[in-house]
Amino acid sequence: DAGITQSPRHKVTETGTPVTLRCHQTENHRYMYWYRQDPGHGLRLIHYSYGVKDTDKGEVSDGYSVSRSKTEDFLLTLESATSSQTSVYFCAISDFQGTYEQYFGPGTRLTVT
Amino acid sequence: GQQLNQSPQSMFIQEGEDVSMNCTSSSIFNTWLWYKQDPGEGPVLLIALYKAGELTSNGRLTAQFGITRKDSFLNISASIPSDVGIYFCAGQKGTGNQFYFGTGTSLTVIP
Numbered sequence: 001d002a003g004i005t006q007s008p009r010h011k012v013t014e015t016g017t018p019v020t021l022r023c024h025q026t027e028n029h030r031y032m033y034w035y036r037q038d039p040g041h042g043l044r045l046i047h048y049s050y051g052v053k054d055t056d057k058g059e060v061s062d063g064y065s066v067s068r069s070k071t072e073d074f075l076l077t078l079e080s081a082t083s084s085q086t087s088v089y090f091c092a093i094s095d096f097q098g099t100y101e102q103y104f105g106p107g108t109r110l111t112v113t
Numbered sequence: 114g115q116q117l118n119q120s121p122q123s124m125f126i127q128e129g130e131d132v133s134m135n136c137t138s139s140s141i142f143n144t145w146l147w148y149k150q151d152p153g154e155g156p157v158l159l160i161a162l163y164k165a166g167e168l169t170s171n172g173r174l175t176a177q178f179g180i181t182r183k184d185s186f187l188n189i190s191a192s193i194p195s196d197v198g199i200y201f202c203a204g205q206k207g208t209g210n211q212f213y214f215g216t217g218t219s220l221t222v223i224p
Contacts, residue, residue: 043214
């Protein structure tokens with residue numbers, strides 16, 4: 001298994017509160033991604049990073065921000081959580097060094113009440 | 114955003130049967146990936162394909178990179194109960210560093 005951990009694994013929070021999810025990798029991969037998975041929508045890209053302090057928006061970035069201060073850590077922040085952000089969030093990593101494979105973390109289930 | 118068309122959406126099969134599913138797109142991809150996701154877990158990479166026409170196996174799983182580069186296929190032979198889960202395809206284009214995902218095929222194996 002690729003060395004990817006996510007924390008917390010489960011979180012319940014109230015509308016309007018800030019939330020930060022953490023992804024940590026031990027593979028030294030350059031690229032890191034945050035996805036959300038919802039029934040009927042599959043996996044949708046929120047933000048991704050192509051290096052330390054280098055990030056870009058994905059398909060569903062509104063209401064989310066990210067930061068990457070170290071190769072191994074990629075943080076996803078919901079500045080003011082809304083009920084529409086209730087979802088399962090997955091972190092993924094990739095390296096594009098000869099092969100184009102992407103590996104996923106175990107996910108964080110977030111419920112916004 | 115772009116999504117890949119994956120079919121069928123769901124399958125109910127008897128243990129021992131073979132399974133086929135496919136993924137199509139209007140765009141050309143340079144890489145096709147197939148994943149399996151168990152409930153409550155992240156997707157796990159099963160097979161990666163890099164060349165048009167390529168046929169790659171992983172145990173009872175065989176995947177093919179379509180000749181047109183716009184589709185890919187996954188076959189599971191002699192299904193067993195632990196094959197239950199959702200199977201996703203993903204494609205990566207020649208430029209850029211993003212992956213595009215299918216909507217998934219839910220597989221149920223009846224013992």
